[in-house]
Amino acid sequence: MVGRMSLEVLFFRSLFRNTKAEMTPNANLAYGSSKWLWIAGLVFHWSLLVIVLRHYRFFLAAVPGFVEMLESTDGFLQVTLPTLYITDLLVVLSATFLVLRRLASAQMRIISLSTDYFPLFLILAIVFSGISMRYLEKVDVVAVKILIHGLTSFSAEAPGEIGAIFYVHLFLVCVLAMYFPSSKLMHMGGVFLSPTRNLANNSREKRHINPWNPEVKIRTYAEYEDEFREKMIKADLPVEKTE
C-alpha cells in the first residue's frame, strides 16, 4: 500500500499507463501508449516542489543545508549570472505544454473549465514574475530577506529599494493561497485520501466496518416459505414447517 501510494504521488504511476485511442482512416479503433501527460505533469510538479523548497532561504536566518544542496544541483549547468536554475526553465516549459495541451484537442477543450485555465495562468504569472526578479531585474535579495523576516516577526519596516515586481510576485502568491482551498488544487491532499488508491484490496480477508451501517428490513426465509410452502412440499423440497 505504501509502495503503491509512493509510486502514485512521486512518480504518477497511473498516468504512466495512459493510452490514447484514435480512429484510423478506415474507422477502426487503435490504442497506443501516451506518456506526454505523465512526463509534463511529473516535471511540472517536481520543479514546483524544488522551487518552493529553495525559497526556504528567505524564511530561515541561516540558509539550511538542503537548500544549498538543491541550489547546487539545480544550477548544475553553471551558466548565466545569477546561475540558471534548470527547474525555472523546466517549470515554464512544462506549464506551457500543459496549457497548449488543453487547447490543442477538441476533447480537452470541451472538458476544460475556466477553473482549469486559471491556476495554470496564475502559476505561470508567479513563475514569470519570479524569473523576472531573479534574472532580469535582479532584485536586492538581502532586502527581500529582511522584509520577509520583518513580516514573519510582525515588525515590518518600510521596504527599501525592492522593486514593484516583488510585490506583484507576493500578491500573486497570496491570490494562489486564497484560491487554493476552494479549487481543484486541493488534489494535493485529495490524492492521499482517495479510497480507491489508499485501501488494500483485502475486503474479503478483513472486515471493513461501516460505522453507520443502516438496518434494512429483508424478506426472511420464513416469509418466503410462508408464500411457497405448498408448492415446495409438492416438489419434494425440504420445508421448516409442514403446515
Added chain:
Amino acid sequence: MTTNPPELSELTAEYELAPSLLKGDSPGREWLDIPVVFQDGNWCHAAKPDVIESLGFNNPRKWSPEDEDWQLEKGWQKIVLDGMKERLGQFRSFKLFMDICVRCGACSDKCHFFLGSGDPKNMPVVRAELLRSVYRHEFTWSGKLLKGIVGARPLTEEVLKEWFMYFHQCTECRRCSVFCPFGIDTAEVTLVGRELLNLAGANINWISKPVSDCTRTGNHLGIEPHTFKSVVESLAEDIEDQTGVTVNPTFNRKGAEILFITPSGDIFGDPGIYTMMGYMMLFEHIGLDYTLSTYASEGGNFGYFTSNQTTKKLNAKMYHEAERLGVKWILGGECGHMWRVVHQYMDTMNGPADFMEEPVSPITGTKFRNATSTKMVHIAEFTADLIHQNKLKLDPRRNDHLKTTFHDSCNIARGMGMLEEPRFVLRNVCNSFNEMPEHTIRKKHFVVDPEAV
C-alpha cells in the same frame, strides 16, 4: 431495445459524414448546451408503477422517458438535493471525487460508451461533471457565487433527464478509474446518481422489476422454488443423456458443507445453462458436498444498480440461508455485479459471518485466506486450486478444435484483482490460448457485457 438496429455500413457512413469528437471535430458549443434527445434505441423503459409500489420507492406512476412531462412529484428538487447532501456526508469517495478532479483528460478516451458513440457526455470526466456541476451550485461557495464561470448549474428537470440518460450509459466497469491519477471512480458517481434518480422516482424497469422479483422469489427472474428445482433437474437429465454420468444436485439441504450460489442466468438460458451443467459435472466428479438453495437462488444483485440499501437487502439472503442451513462456507458461481458486491460490500453490509468458517477446500485442503472474513470463494479460484494441486485429470487435446482467448470480466479483474486464475484454468484446458492486444486486457480491458445497467 430498438426495433431497427442499424447496419454496419450505415454506422460507418454516419461516422464518416457527421462531425464527431472521435475524429477531433469540435461540437462548437459547451457540453452543457447540448440538449438530451430521447430517441428510438437510446433509452430504457421506465419502471412500472406496481413494481415501484411493491418496493416502496417514491412516486409510482405510469410514465415514459419520451414524455415531455415526467410527472415528477412536487418538491422533487429538494428531495434530490437533500439526498445528495446526505450522501456527501456518508461517503468519503463521493465527497472527494466531487472536489479533486483536475480535468487532466486521462480518462476521457477510456470509456467504451464514448468510443462507441463519440458523445462527449460519455467521457467519464463529463459524466461526473453532470453531477459535479449541480454539486458546485448547491454546496460550494465558489459555485454559489460565480455560477457558470466555475461550471456550476442548478438542478432542473432537463438536468435530471440528462442524468437518466447518461447514468444508465455507464456500466460501472471502472476502466476510467484505472487511468485517473487519483483513482476517481466514475462508477461511484454513477451509483450516487442512480440513487438520486431513484429518490426522484426515475427508475428503469430493467433494473426495478428484477429487484422486485428477487425480493419475492430469491432470484431476479421470479423463478419459484418448484420451478427452480425442475429446471436444474432437467439440466441433470441432459448431462446424463450426453455423458452417461448421473449428477445429484440437492436443494435447501441442511448440514451440507458448502452452499453453492450462482446467478439465475445460469439456469435461465444459453449460454448460462452450459456453465451450470459444467458446475454440476465438476462437483459430481470431485465429490463435493454442496447444496443449492431455492431461497438464495440468485448470486447477482440488481439492487446494486438501485441503491446501497437495496444492495444490502438483496444480498442479505446469502448469509441468512448459510446460517439456516448450517454450511461451512459459500462457493459462488461467476457473475460481475454479484462479485463486486460479495467482494467489496457483503461483509461490511451483511456481516459478520461468524456462523461459518474460513473456507478450506475439502478436496485439496487449501485455506482460502483471501476470503477469511467474507467466507465466500469464487469458482475460478476454487477450480484453479484444484488444477494446481493436480486433482483433475485434464486432456487439453479435446479442445484443439477451438482457438481461445480470454476477455477479462470487469468486476473480477478490476474489482477483485483476479487476473491469473481464469487464465491458469484456460491454459490447462486448451492448447491454444492467445491474449488480446496489450491495452485491452487485464486491468485495461473493456467491459464484457454492457447490459443497460
